[in-house]
Amino acid sequence: MKDLGPAHYFLGMELALTLSNLSLTETKYVVDLLKHANMHEAKPVTTPTVNGCRLSFSDGDPLSDPSEYRSIVGALQYLTLIRPNIAFAVNQVCQFMHQHTTVHWLAVKRILRYLNGTLTHGLLYSPSTLHLSAYFDADYAGDPYDRRSTGGYCVYLGTNLIS
Structure with a gap:
């Protein structure tokens, strides 16, 4: 076994250890996800959901390719480990994994637009x-x-x- 020094990257997470804190981000993971969804040039928004918006099964038309929706929403679920600020929005779109529509896809795209504007956000652990x-x-x-x-x-x- 060989000591490779301090970890800087682990399971898609960037780790930055300083004398005063530990920072966990997933910038590369988010950038790759945005490119996969063709949203890397999308205009950022300030919130992951529209205030007061309630998703339902009856809104919108069914999507033709369910695999793309499921793939991106699954990737967003993993991202909530380091980005708890999107957990509620991701939970909302996860409720429609088996019966999603164009309205649900727009909600997923809004989460991606939010991530595009907050690429470097993550968790910061400090001595306390x-x-x-x-x-x-x-x-x-x-x-x-x-x-x-x-x-x-x-x-x-x-x-x-x-x-």
Whole structure:
């Protein structure tokens, strides 16, 4: 076995270790995904979803090639490990993996446009206290179709997001 020194790239993640912090980004992964989806020259947007937009099964026309939608949404799911800011939007489009339409594809494209404007965003871990805190929020039966609730959580160790 050979020591190759500190890791700089692992499973699509760029690792940058300094004396004061550890930075995790997936810039190359995002650029490759944007090129695969032919969205690398798309105009960036400031949010991954349109405020108040609710996706439904009845909106839009069915897509002719389901594999492209599934491939890109699956890649976005992996990206949520380092980019929790897109987790809600990706969760919304994942609900339509088996029956997606042109409206759902537009929602995926909006997420990609958001990523195009935030290529270098990721997680930053800094030395902090060992204080564990967790936050959870949910709506009550917010889904208009099946009355399911949507929830989300985040867990911090000091000031660092860990889950």
